[in-house]
Amino acid sequence: AQTVTQSQPEMSVQEAETVTLSCTYDTSENNYYLFWYKQPPSRQMILVIRQEAYKQQNATENRFSVNFQKAAKSFSLKISDSQLGDTAMYFCAFMKLGANNLFFGTGTRLTVIP
Amino acid sequence: GAVVSQHPSRVICKSGTSVKIECRSLDFQATTMFWYRQFPKQSLMLMATSNEGSKATYEQGVEKDKFLINHASLTLSTLTVTSAHPEDSSFYICSATTGSGANYGYTFGSGTRLTVV
Numbered sequence: 001a002q003t004v005t006q007s008q009p010e011m012s013v014q015e016a017e018t019v020t021l022s023c024t025y026d027t028s029e030n031n032y033y034l035f036w037y038k039q040p041p042s043r044q045m046i047l048v049i050r051q052e053a054y055k056q057q058n059a060t061e062n063r064f065s066v067n068f069q070k071a072a073k074s075f076s077l078k079i080s081d082s083q084l085g086d087t088a089m090y091f092c093a094f095m096k097l098g099a100n101n102l103f104f105g106t107g108t109r110l111t112v113i114p
Numbered sequence: 115g116a117v118v119s120q121h122p123s124r125v126i127c128k129s130g131t132s133v134k135i136e137c138r139s140l141d142f143q144a145t146t147m148f149w150y151r152q153f154p155k156q157s158l159m160l161m162a163t164s165n166e167g168s169k170a171t172y173e174q175g176v177e178k179d180k181f182l183i184n185h186a187s188l189t190l191s192t193l194t195v196t197s198a199h200p201e202d203s204s205f206y207i208c209s210a211t212t213g214s215g216a217n218y219g220y221t222f223g224s225g226t227r228l229t230v231v
Contacts, residue, residue, distance in 0.1 A: 045222035100146055104157040
């Protein structure tokens, strides 16, 4: 079974600063996908970034980037130049290759302070 | 972009009654839809996966007779909570994908807050 752990229930960051959210996972699979989703107060889940396990290069989407350490089973999210609109719950998620369902971590509540 | 509409956003029902939640893909064909349950300050727990035209696959511990899922068309899936009890109060979220979620992505509905009184 896959488990996804987010050890930081809550975090805060000053506007324009950088913050890193951590995520670790446990799996016996070699090929899989990892995701970061954002859930703002509206409760709509929004995909932030995704990473294929077979790719060594870390994914980047504008201000969002990941540090994917496959051997350590770690998948952290870095948010640069934090904006007030980044305030949300952030969920790390895992999906094994060939499957179609996501396993979510428990989430990290991020607050961007003006 | 892909949009999933979930309705209602909030519903209050009396204990013992049934309530239906709809999940519609507005601009794409959703071959697979997923239903999640989210408790306060907790993660999303997958309840079931439904493929158009076939029976839903329920996760372990989810009562299929209590949480009826229908995916009769490529744009609509429904979750019916039958004989609801206060412990069924929760936030329910659907998501949809066309084909492989890894390739085509998942689109989530905005959720339904169910309160059973």
